[in-house]
Amino acid sequence: MSLVQRVKYLCRQRKISVAALERTLEFGNGTIRKWDNAYPSADKLKKVADYFGVTVDYLLNENEDTESIKSTLTPKDQNDIEKRMKQIKKDLENSDGLMFSGEPMSEEAVESLLSAMDYIVTQTKIINKKYIPKKHREKE
Numbered sequence: 001m002s003l004v005q006r007v008k009y010l011c012r013q014r015k016i017s018v019a020a021l022e023r024t025l026e027f028g029n030g031t032i033r034k035w036d037n038a039y040p041s042a043d044k045l046k047k048v049a050d051y052f053g054v055t056v057d058y059l060l061n062e063n064e065d066t067e068s069i070k071s072t073l074t075p076k077d078q079n080d081i082e083k084r085m086k087q088i089k090k091d092l093e094n095s096d097g098l099m100f101s102g103e104p105m106s107e108e109a110v111e112s113l114l115s116a117m118d119y120i121v122t123q124t125k126i127i128n129k130k131y132i133p134k135k136h137r138e139k140e
Contacts, residue, residue, distance in 0.1 A: 004036050006059055010052045025051060041108075042115040056119055077125055084121050089114060 001009065011018050012048075018032050025047045031040075042056075047054045073081075091135070092098060098105040104115070 003039075004032060004064065007032055007035075007048060010054070014052070021048070021051070042112045043108075046115045046118070053108065056115075057123075073122070073125065081118070081121050081125055085114070085118055086119050087136055088121075 007021070008018060011021055016024075019029065021027075022031055025044075027044065029106060033046070045056045045059060049059055091109065096114075098110060100109065
């Protein structure tokens with residue numbers, strides 16, 4: 001399933017049109033349809049994922065068996081992720097100047113970085129939930 005097909009599928013599940021989704025997320029008319037030919041920006045993907053309560057990975061993965069990873073997180077987990085992201089954003093804003101290859105990062109680049117960090121923090125939380133420390137494992 002392509003990105004556009006997955007978005008259309010999620011819209012059908014929510015009983016909204018793609019055009020209504022675009023208006024709600026303040027995208028231009030036909031923006032999502034154009035994603036068949038060009039990938040969207042990270043912030044637009046994040047907005048769509050957040051709207052439907054799924055991950056960006058879920059939207060981009062063409063495998064039919066992919067599940068929404070966010071649904072495995074408890075509200076406490078999501079709150080922990082949100083707190084961590086606020087701290088990361090605060091640290092980035094308080095730095096003297098965020099540079100990439102010797103050039104100052106633009107607002108768009110910083111937002112893209114934050115989006116990627118949100119994905120990383122979420123994935124790390126999920127991986128850590130699967131890990132059981134030795135002291136809690138059953139004896140073999």
